Amino acid sequence: MGKVDPDSPRAPYQQVADYLRTAIHDGTLGPGQRLPKQAELVAEYGVSLGTVKSALAVLRDERLIISRQGEGTWVRREGLDGPAETAPGSDDARDMLTEVVQRLDAISERLARIEQRLPQG
Numbered sequence: 001m002g003k004v005d006p007d008s009p010r011a012p013y014q015q016v017a018d019y020l021r022t023a024i025h026d027g028t029l030g031p032g033q034r035l036p037k038q039a040e041l042v043a044e045y046g047v048s049l050g051t052v053k054s055a056l057a058v059l060r061d062e063r064l065i066i067s068r069q070g071e072g073t074w075v076r077r078e079g080l081d082g083p084a085e086t087a088p089g090s091d092d093a094r095d096m097l098t099e100v101v102q103r104l105d106a107i108s109e110r111l112a113r114i115e116q117r118l119p120q121g
Contacts, residue, residue, distance in 0.1 A: 004045050012047050013054035024064050035073040068098050
């Protein structure tokens with residue numbers, strides 16, 4: 001696909017999201033197709049895991065992909081403008097719940113890091 005350009009005015013996560021978005025729109029990554037694992041995307045684009053996660057979050061927000069913790073990430077099945085049928089065997093409610101749980105996990109991790117920095121007293 002491509003490497004991240006360190007001299008680009010676009011942040012690395014935006015560049016990765018751009019590459020993946022283009023692959024989805026041009027059919028390189030087709031509806032229902034599983035995306036490479038996060039570690040593979042890290043190696044492919046030469047970026048950190050956090051950068052890959054941020055890029056995937058952008059694409060999830062755009063409703064181009066769906067992720068399930070521990071199972072993977074897929075391109076949404078229906079056309080980009082049509083109803084969003086998602087990963088095999090799932091439904092929208094389950095997908096939304098999974099996303100909420102993932103976001104709560106991320107918030108919990110952030111809160112724990114903040115609490116560690118607070119003075120004990």
